[in-house]
Amino acid sequence: MDKKELRRHLLQKRKLLSPELREAFSQRACEWMLDCEELKKAKVIMAFHPFGEELDILPFVEEVRKRGGEIWLPLTISAERRLVPYRYDGPHMLKQGVYGIWEPDPAKAVVMDCSRLDAILVPGVAFDLRGGRMGYGAGYYDRFLDGLSHSHRPFLLGVGFSMQVVDEVPLEPHDILLDGIVTEEGCFHS
Incomplete structure (x- = not known):
């Protein structure tokens, strides 16, 4: 199965998850993340606001902020095809972005210095246990991860449902390998 077919197949499969199962699986994955040693040690974590049928990491996000x-x-920033991290201080500072994803409103948020990052939660469509990840096809995360300083590399954790874990993600030479993946079944290191 090529990348395009695999992406379509997994997105369709994910869409078929009932809202009840999606919520239960998301809750379990959040518990695994709260238990993950690398995330426990991390003082600064870049997360993402889930959209569509993605695993809901907001309970994890709120618990980390509480702690x-x-x-x-x-x-x-679609015109430049890049991601810019902002500090998240609560839902009041979000706006809907180009893809309908809730994102920081630059008028209400502070842009951050990536050298302070300890961990990054990375969304995706497919993952494998070797650290392979396939995103939605626009390459935003690949470019962002590639632009990070190699002297201070944060812990990279893919986030998805176990149905998104495949034997082998087709990788391109520019793809950045993740350090692990978390699903409702646990936290796995690559």
Whole structure:
């Protein structure tokens, strides 16, 4: 199955999850993330605001903030095809972005310095246990991850449902490998 077919197949499969199962699986994955050593140690975590049928990580985000951790969310700048991280201080500072995703409103948020990042939660369509990830096809995360300083590389954790884990994600030379993946079944290191 090529990338395009695999993406279509997995997105369709994910769409068929009932809202009840999606909520139960999301809750379990959030518990695994709260238990993950690398995320427990992380003071600054870049997350994402789930949209569509993605796993809902907002309970994790709120718990980290409650415990004093710093959460950042990316703003998509589609004209430049890049992500810019902003500090997340609550839903009041969000607006709907180009793809309908809730993102930081630059008028209400502070842009952050990536050298402070300890961990990044990375959404995707498909993952494998070697650290492979396939996104939605626009390459925003690939460019963002590639632009991070190699001297201080944050812990990269893919986030998805177990149905999104495949034997092998077709990788391109520019793809950045993740350090692990979390699903409702656990947190797995690559």
